[in-house]
Amino acid sequence: MTDNNHAQSTDTGRTKASRSATESLPARGEPTTTLPAVIPHQDDRKDESPWQGFWAYQRDVWERGILFWDTLRQRADNMIAHERAGKPPLLDFEYEMILDARRFDEPANYALLRITRIDEACLEDCFDPSKPPVVVMDPRAGHGPGIGGFKRDSEIGIAMHQGHPIYFVSFFPEPCPGQTLRDVLHALRRFVEEVTRRHAVQAPILYGNCQAGWAAALLSADCEGLAGPTVLNGSPLSYWAGKSGVNPMRIAAGFVGGAWMTHFLADIDDGRLDGAWLIANFENLKPESVWDKYANLFTNVDTERERFLEFERWWNAWYFLSREEIVAIVENLFIGNKLEEGKLHICDGCAVNLRHIRNPLVIFASYGDNITPPQQALDWIPAVYHDTADLKAAGQRIVYLTNPHIGHLGIFVSAKVARFEHRAILESIDEISALPPGLYEMKIDNPSGDPDCHKPEYTVNFEERDVSDIEVDTPRQAFERVREMSEANEEIYSTFISPFVRSLSNPATASMLEWLHPMRTSRYLFSEEFNPWMRVIAALAPIVERGRKPLPPTDRFRTAERDASERIAKMIEQAREHRDATEERAFALVYGAAPGKAATV
Structure with a gap:
């Protein structure tokens, strides 16, 4: 039953990461992707001549090449199929839609889903009525929803296994016309109110991933007493913080003139920002990782194809943000850093103040995260208190809880992290809520080393820390100059240039720019629908699979191949480090201060 107040729906859906790729595509020429559990190696090669070994390697390279290109073909077809299906959330769980914020009086492209089933296991079968509900909020930063639950060992899977009622905040590919941060925040508040109404015993646990973390923080500050403990995973709240040489994204605004560039990109796309631009920025941060991704697929194509395709279904699902909200985000958060200063205005006459948060906060960060380092996750604390x-x-x-090495995406998608850190967080929620006021570091002692263990096989200690332990060394004056420059440029652009650009933009030109975006064309060109020559690859791949006998990893030619790939990756890494160092020196020269040292905890 649906009305404007609750917009409730009984629509049900299931989007399995392993199925969404092929349901909308013709079967013609589609090879199977199921590989033998064990692929025999060519081990009987002790007496072969060097020439025989060389030709065996040439055949192995040719076979891996066919399977490699066929994997890219499947990725392109998966991408097209997902777009034709309307880009549903890539969840590995069945769900029902509870609220659709597009039907609110102040619409936003968000929806509240309730997780109902995984395969034959119904949520009610393992539901513990004494445990609070968990609301998982995925980041809206270019990708589509699903990173919190696109496989079994995920935040949703662990929470479900623990017996919590699970809700998921999803969103749709297109923003509502004129959608603002205010609309989004009010929609999220309605969602939390609905979950609280359904589970009156306990307030829900908010689980915010990446950019959804600051949304959860805004919600906690805006809705005092409404939410229970809030978990912020790789979530930035202090945007000027970071480590010199490791986090170059925070100084990028100083080289593009501030927020006007974001405004321009949204203007030429008919009032929307294409999420593909954001993903291109992510890949540009560490281009050696892009090389490693494809090199690993080529080297281990016999075993890595399914994992590669599963992740790429989410990585290549790009959504749009409205001009109003993305400009506000860039101006007020990434460049303005107004959240920790208490100057972020969501509603007229109302500024968000992080001091208003009363529910316990759990901050999970990693020193291997170059997008949201621990400094950006924690440095707001001494700024507020x-x-x-x-x-x-x-x-x-x-x-707060830190991981020494996991990357940004690993915080959300790593099965090991889900089974260890996220399980420990959920199993310790009652202890966290019972802590006296203060700052604590969460330490997990797991003598067995088994990520699947439960308490008391591992122990959790909360060691009290001092706010002064968070050492901050951010050159605020330099970033203040960037903010002033950005505000001036944005004023000039929005007054004199933006109206002209908008007059030239329309849905047809926006669609053309979307199809021609380099991030899309680099994928689409491997699809049979765009490149007829890929039908040859599609026909050869099953033949290669049937007769495939890969060389052993110890083969001297394969060893030389891996060494060459590693040297190339190292060269790309060194070039990237030189680029970042040059940018930091230029930043110091132009704005009068070095970007700062690492803040330590």
Whole structure:
């Protein structure tokens, strides 16, 4: 039953990452992607001559090449099929839609889903009525929804296994016309109110991933007492913080003139920002990782194809943001850093103040994360609270947990992290809520090393820390100059140039730019529908699979191949490091200060 107040729906859906790729495509020429559990190696080669070994390697390279290009063909077809299906959330769980914010009086392209089933296991079968509901919020930063639950060992899977009722905040590919941050925040508040109404015993646990983390923080600050503990995973709240030589994204605005470029990209796309631009920025941060991704697929194509295709279904599902919200995000957060300063205005006359948060905060960050380093996740604490006494007087409990090496995406998608850190967080929620006000570091002691263990096989300790332990060394004056420059450029652009650009943009030109975006063309060109020559690859791939006998990894030619690939990756890494160092020197020269050292915890 649906009305404008609740917009409830009984629409059900299931989007399995392993199925969404092929359901909308013709079967003609589609090779199977199921590989033998064990692929025999050519081990009986002790007496072969060097020439025989060389020709065996040439055949192996040719076979791997066919399977490699066929994998890229399947990725392109998966991408097209997902777009034709309307880009549904890539969840590996069945769900029903509870609220559709597009039907609200102030619409937003968000929806509240309730997870109902995984295969034959119904949520009610493992539901524990004494446990609070968990609301998982995925980042809206270019990709589509699903990173919190696109496989079994995920945040949703672990929470479901623990017996929590699970809700998922999803979103649609297209923003509502004129959608603002205010509309989004009000929609999220309605979602939390609905979950609270359904589970009146306990307030829900908010689980915010990446950019959804600051949305969860805004929600916690705006809705005091409405939400239970809030978990922020790889979520930036202090945007000027970071480590010199490791986090170059925070100084990027100084080289493009500020927020006007984002405004321009949204203008030429008929009032929307294409998420493909954001993903291109992510890949540009560490181009050696892009090389490693494809090199690993080519080297281990016999075993890596399914994993590659599964992840790429999410990585290549790009959504749009409205001009109003993305410009506000860039101006106020990434460049303005107004959230930690308490100057972010969502509603007229109302500024978000992080001091208003009263529910316990759990901050999960990693030193291997070059997108949201621990500095950006934690440095807001000494900016908001003068000292530990101030934090305690505010009645707040902040618990942080760090990983020494996992990358940004690993915080959300790593099965090992889900089974260990996220399980430990959920199993310790009651202890966290019972902590007295203060700042704590969460330490997990797991003598067995088994990520699947449960308490008391591992122990969790909360070691009290001082706010002064978070050392901040951010050159605020330099970033203030960037903010002033950005505001001036944005004023000039929005007044004199934006009206002209908007007059030239329309749905037809926006569609053309979408199809011609380099991130899309680099994928589409491997599809049979765009490149007829790929039908040859599609026909050869099953033949190669049937007769495939890969060389052993110890083969001298394959060893030389891996060494060459590693040298290329190292060269790309060195070039990237030189690029980043040059940008930092230029930033210091132009804005008068080095980007700062690492903040330590």
